[in-house]
Amino acid sequence: MTKAIGYAANHSFSRLKPLEFERDDPKAGEVEIEVLFCGVCHSDIHQVKNEWGNTVYPCMPGHEVVGRVTRAGGSVTRHKVGDMVGVGCMIDSCRHCEPCREHEENYCEGPNSWLATYNGPMVPAAMSPEHTNTYGRDNTYGGYSTVIVVAEDFVLRIPPALKPEVAAPILCAGVTTYSPMKHWGVKPGHTVGIIGFGGLGDMAAKLAKAMGAEVTLFTRSEEKLAEAEKLGAKAVLSTDKTAVAALKNSFDFMLDTVPEKHDVNPYVAMLKRNATLAVVGALEPLAPVNNQERAMHRKSVAGSIIGSIAETQEVLDFCAEHGIGPDVQVIPIQQINHAYKEVEHGEVRFRYVIDLASLKQEQAA
Amino acid sequence: MTKAIGYAANHSFSRLKPLEFERDDPKAGEVEIEVLFCGVCHSDIHQVKNEWGNTVYPCMPGHEVVGRVTRAGGSVTRHKVGDMVGVGCMIDSCRHCEPCREHEENYCEGPNSWLATYNGPMVPAAMSPEHTNTYGRDNTYGGYSTVIVVAEDFVLRIPPALKPEVAAPILCAGVTTYSPMKHWGVKPGHTVGIIGFGGLGDMAAKLAKAMGAEVTLFTRSEEKLAEAEKLGAKAVLSTDKTAVAALKNSFDFMLDTVPEKHDVNPYVAMLKRNATLAVVGALEPLAPVNNQERAMHRKSVAGSIIGSIAETQEVLDFCAEHGIGPDVQVIPIQQINHAYKEVEHGEVRFRYVIDLASLKQEQAA
Numbered sequence: 196m197t198k199a200i201g202y203a204a205n206h207s208f209s210r211l212k213p214l215e216f217e218r219d220d221p222k223a224g225e226v227e228i229e230v231l232f233c234g235v236c237h238s239d240i241h242q243v244k245n246e247w248g249n250t251v252y253p254c255m256p257g258h259e260v261v262g263r264v265t266r267a268g269g270s271v272t273r274h275k276v277g278d279m280v281g282v283g284c285m286i287d288s289c290r291h292c293e294p295c296r297e298h299e300e301n302y303c304e305g306p307n308s309w310l311a312t313y314n315g316p317m318v319p320a321a322m323s324p325e326h327t328n329t330y331g332r333d334n335t336y337g338g339y340s341t342v343i344v345v346a347e348d349f350v351l352r353i354p355p356a357l358k359p360e361v362a363a364p365i366l367c368a369g370v371t372t373y374s375p376m377k378h379w380g381v382k383p384g385h386t387v388g389i390i391g392f393g394g395l396g397d398m399a400a401k402l403a404k405a406m407g408a409e410v411t412l413f414t415r416s417e418e419k420l421a422e423a424e425k426l427g428a429k430a431v432l433s434t435d436k437t438a439v440a441a442l443k444n445s446f447d448f449m450l451d452t453v454p455e456k457h458d459v460n461p462y463v464a465m466l467k468r469n470a471t472l473a474v475v476g477a478l479e480p481l482a483p484v485n486n487q488e489r490a491m492h493r494k495s496v497a498g499s500i501i502g503s504i505a506e507t508q509e510v511l512d513f514c515a516e517h518g519i520g521p522d523v524q525v526i527p528i529q530q531i532n533h534a535y536k537e538v539e540h541g542e543v544r545f546r547y548v549i550d551l552a553s554l555k556q557e558q559a560a
Numbered sequence: 561m562t563k564a565i566g567y568a569a570n571h572s573f574s575r576l577k578p579l580e581f582e583r584d585d586p587k588a589g590e591v592e593i594e595v596l597f598c599g600v601c602h603s604d605i606h607q608v609k610n611e612w613g614n615t616v617y618p619c620m621p622g623h624e625v626v627g628r629v630t631r632a633g634g635s636v637t638r639h640k641v642g643d644m645v646g647v648g649c650m651i652d653s654c655r656h657c658e659p660c661r662e663h664e665e666n667y668c669e670g671p672n673s674w675l676a677t678y679n680g681p682m683v684p685a686a687m688s689p690e691h692t693n694t695y696g697r698d699n700t701y702g703g704y705s706t707v708i709v710v711a712e713d714f715v716l717r718i719p720p721a722l723k724p725e726v727a728a729p730i731l732c733a734g735v736t737t738y739s740p741m742k743h744w745g746v747k748p749g750h751t752v753g754i755i756g757f758g759g760l761g762d763m764a765a766k767l768a769k770a771m772g773a774e775v776t777l778f779t780r781s782e783e784k785l786a787e788a789e790k791l792g793a794k795a796v797l798s799t800d801k802t803a804v805a806a807l808k809n810s811f812d813f814m815l816d817t818v819p820e821k822h823d824v825n826p827y828v829a830m831l832k833r834n835a836t837l838a839v840v841g842a843l844e845p846l847a848p849v850n851n852q853e854r855a856m857h858r859k860s861v862a863g864s865i866i867g868s869i870a871e872t873q874e875v876l877d878f879c880a881e882h883g884i885g886p887d888v889q890v891i892p893i894q895q896i897n898h899a900y901k902e903v904e905h906g907e908v909r910f911r912y913v914i915d916l917a918s919l920k921q922e923q924a925a
Contacts, residue, residue, distance in 0.1 A: 247852070294833055302833045302857055304809060378858070444669060468659055468667045471860065478855055480848035487612070487843040490863030492667055493743070495836065498855030 196220060197227070200558045201340030202528055203255035207245035210532045213557065214253055216336065218344050221268035226347050228280060232525070233338035234259025234364040235547040237393065237454045237476075240535050242314055247478060251314055257338030258284040258312040259366045259548075261359040264350075265342070273347045279359060281351040281511065282343060283366035284501045285309045289329055300349075301374075301501045305329055312345075313337025339528065341554055351508050354515035361520040364394060364546040365511055367501065368521060372399035372450060373510040374502030375473040376406065379448050383407025388442075388449040390433065390462055391476060392419050393538075394546040395452035398521055400428045402510070403450075405517040411442070413462075433461070444468065444492060451476060458482040463494055471495040521546045527553030561585060562592070565923045566705030567893055568620035572610035575897045578922065579618055581701060583709050586633035591712050593645060597890070598703035599624025599729040600912040602758065602819040602841075605900050607679055612843060616679055622703030623649040623677040624731045624913075626724040629715075630707070638712045644724060646716040646876065647708060648731035649866045650674045654694055665714075666739075666866045670694055677710075678702025704893065706919055716873050719880035726885040729759060729911040730876055732866065733886060737764035737815060738875040739867030740838040741771065744813050748772025753807075753814040755798065755827055756841060757784050758903075759911040760817035763886055765793045767875070768815075770882040776807070778827075798826070809833065809857060816841055823847040824861060833857040838864045886911045892918030 196217040203214040221227045239256035241247055260282040264274050274280055288295050289305020303309040306323040307316035307330055315335040320328030337343075353362045372395055381387055387403040389396050392414040400423070403410045410428040414420065423430030431438045442465045449462050454476040462472050463484060474481065474496065484496055502510070514520050522545040526534055534547045561582040568579040586592045604621035606612055625647040629639050639645055653660050654670020668674040671688040672681035672695055680700040685693030702708075718727045737760055746752055752768040754761050757779040765788070768775045775793040779785065788795030796803045807830045814827050819841040827837050828849060839846065839861065849861055867875070879885050887910040891899055899912045 299833070304833070304857075308856070468664070468669070474851050475855065478852040480850045483845035483848055484861075485845045486839050486863045488863075489861075490840065490843055490865040491673070492669075493862065493864050495860040495862035496849070496854075497858065497860035498851045498853075499858050500855040 197342055199340055199342045200554060201255045201336055202531055202554070203253040203336070203339070204243045205253050207243070207250065211243065211339070214255065218342050221266050221344050223269040224271060224346055225268040225344055226264050226271055226274050226280070226350055227266040227342060227344045228260070228262040228282065228350070229265045229342055230260055230262040230338050230340060230551045232261045232360040232363045233257040233549045233551060234367065235531070235534055235538065235549065236367050237538055240539060241454070249314070249319065251319070251334040254314055255336040255339055256313050257340065258282070259363040259368070260312070260338030260343060261353060261363045262343070271347050274350055279353040281353050281362055281366050282312060282338065282345050282349065283351065283370060283507050284312055285504070286312050286315070286335065286345045286349050287330060298505050299503050301503050311335060339531070339549060341551060341558065349504060351504070351511055354512055356515040357511065357520060360523055360525050360548045360550070362511060363548050364398065364521040364523060365514055366507060368394045368398045368546060369402070369510045369514065370502035370507045371395060371475050371500070372452070373402050373513070374506045375450060375475060375499040376403060376448065377506065378499065379471050379473060381406050381408050381448050385409070385447040386411070386445060388413060388446040388462065388465060389452065390449065391452035391454070392416070392423055393452065393454070394521060395476060397546070399450050399452060400426050401519040402513070404428065405513065405519055411446070439465065446470060449473070453477060456481060459496060460485055460488065463496060464488055466492065466494045468492040468494070471497050473497045473499045475499050523548045525550050529553060529557070562707055564705055564707045565919060566620045566701055567896055567919070568618035568701070568704070569608045570618050572608070572615065576608065576704070579620060583707050586631050586709050588634040589636060589711055590633040590709055591629050591636055591639050591645070591715055592631040592707060592709045593625070593627040593647065593715070594630045594707055595625055595627040595703050595705060595916045597626045597725040597728045598622040598914045598916060599732065600896070600899055600903065600914065601732050602903055605904060606819070614679070614684065616684070616699040619679055620701040620704055621678050622705065623647070624728040624733070625677070625703030625708060626718060626728045627708070636712045639715055644718040646718050646727055646731045647677060647703065647710050647714065648716065648735060648872050649677055650869070651677050651680070651700065651710045651714050652695060663870050664868050666868050676700060704896070704914060706916060706923065714869060716869070716876055719877055721880040722876065722885060725888055725890050725913045725915070727876060728913050729763065729886040729888060730879055731872060733759045733763045733911060734767070734875045734879065735867035735872045736760060736840050736865070737817070738767050738878070739871045740815060740840060740864040741768060741813065742871065743864065744836050744838060746771050746773050746813050750774070750812040751776070751810060753778060753811040753827065753830060754793070754817065755814065756817035756819070757781070757788055758817065758819070759886065760841060762911070764815050764817060765791050766884040767878070769793065770878065770884055776811070804830065811835060814838070818842060820844070821846060825850055825853065828859055828861060829853055831857065831859045833859070836860040836862050838862045840864050888913045890915050894918060894922070
């Protein structure tokens with residue numbers, strides 16, 4: 196056992212505050228990681244506030260984790276002590292179902308689905324078939340903490356070209372946008388529309404550009420238009436009905452990163468024939484979609500969630516190779532409750548990343 | 561000009577009644593067809609009642625038309641006088657846009673879209689860009705009539721193995737279900753769910769079986785369960801929550817033929833990872849779809865409308881080859897208003913087909 200400290204919420208309405216706890220020693224096939232940086236994802240806020248109705252408390256978020264390997268259990272071969280590594284949204288999966296065998300662990304169909312880095316298992320034991328809990332854990336604690344222990348197969352290599360604080364958000368925001376663009380075949384010359392210009396939208400636009408696509412960013416915020424153009428993307432106010440109407444049937448692929456219920460009909464109208472709108476931000480019922488527009492051009496509305504471990508490594512390497520990454524603002528963990536309010540208020544264009552040194556100082560003080 | 565008679569509605573609330581009118585003589589590239597049979601499609605009722613808000617009156621429905629070529633204009637090469645031929649939902653398209661060039665006329669992106677067999681152009685001149693009307697027509701009259709004149713490229717060959725009254729519904733119900741199954745790659749061994757057991761569901765189940773799929777039919781009607789099983793399909797009451805829950809994540813493809821607003825969430829839940837639910841029945845806003853379920857297994861909800869001319873010929877030939885076709889009930893046109901009520905009341909398992917001989921007798925009387 197290792198003494199650890201993290202920031203956690205005790206109720207849906209409470210602020211995050213320090214919680215002392217213990218991490219298990221790394222078992223065979225596991226590594227222990229000293230957390231250096233952890234990104235702040237909008238979904239952390241949804242989860243803390245129990246907006247998906249499945250939060251177990253205390254809730255210690257954090258699934259964009261970068262740190263150094265401090266110990267390795269027996270038989271570990273992929274990582275060694277001192278390596279700079281990352282942990283994303285998953286720390287395990289059932290490893291037996293068809294998606295797991297096909298290396299799509301993020302679509303694991305085991306009785307508890309994949310094991311979420313925090314608030315896992317995804318399907319709590321009580322809700323899973325025959326009340327099985329294949330992970331034997333009730334509530335995982337994430338990367339808003341000093342140390343984490345993870346199965347080596349779910350630990351990513353951070354390429355040396357990436358700063359650790361920049362690599363962190365790639366582990367969720369990066370792969371969440373990369374995976375659907377790969378799946379639906381974004382390629383050079385394609386027109387790609389990105390809806391929402393927060394942490395996901397920023398990564399999506401940079402990745403799509405690096406893939407050779409022509410990118411259009413849709414945002415509600417007039418102030419962000421110039422920022423979008425700095426990325427080499429066209430920028431459109433999503434409330435500008437004339438501009439939106441002019442883009443009818445013009446995108447080969449659209450990625451919707453808006454993290455709450457909204458109307459996708461204007462975006463469906465902008466898809467080309469046979470094209471797909473992948474909704475990755477909102478995990479809830481969307482407003483009704485008019486099937487006439489969809490049918491008249493054989494359009495699809497799809498969902499996609501994070502990405503596989505292989506895709507996570509791919510997007511880290513892709514970012515290193517193309518010299519891209521999220522815009523981050525590093526904060527001490529003591530500012531986390533303030534940062535949540537900022538994220539909730541609007542689409543924050545940069546990604547907050549917690550510097551865990553601040554927590555170690557607090558622990559030492 | 562040829563004197564013609566058909567059944568038409570003058571208002572959204574009126575019954576269909578005889579209307580005398582004139583058809584143009586066939587011009588170069590066109591054929592004149594003596595209509596023998598015309599299928600009754602649920603969409604005829606939507607259109608007559610102006611439920612899509614775009615009906616032009618008088619409205620003379622009918623887009624499942626089978627008859628004999630009586631005259632051919634100059635330069636006609638594909639059909640000759642005496643041939644048994646068919647006309648489906650389209651009688652022309654812009655012929656210049658990308659979908660038309662790629663032989664997907666049913667997704668024509670010309671200023672008036674494809675020219676509908678009745679109530680065409682699909683996009684009325686007044687609503688089309690720059691008020692262009694490339695077809696020079698305001699309101700086409702369909703196959704509830706004695707004669708029709710159509711561009712030969714939009715006229716299908718009826719294989720001798722198909723009875724003309726059986727061939728008629730294949731021109732809409734057949735191709736509407738065949739096209740998405742081809743597009744989304746239904747193949748031997750696939751599990752296919754068909755939602756709704758009316759005219760479309762009946763054709764869809766027979767076609768999917770002939771493609772080698774395992775078919776499950778979902779119906780609200782207990783009386784239809786045995787009928788579904790006669791087709792070699794599994795049959796499930798769509799209101800049976802236990803049976804529906806047991807089928808979670810089990811279909812490679814689902815086709816939704818329900819012709820009105822409804823909740824597709826139970827069907828999305830039954831899709832396998834990466835699978836698609838194609839909605840072909842309801843051309844209107846559907847109930848909100850929960851994106852959590854869709855995202856967690858990367859599922860898609862798509863729309864699809866009818867099929868191309870090439871696919872229409874394909875499905876006619878496929879039905880002839882496999883000895884399948886719709887169950888039809890032939891009626892005289894004088895029963896059309898009664899038939900509409902029957903179709904509206906529930907999912908009629910057979911397809912009503914009008915015998916146009918009844919109209920010629922009325923005309924002669």
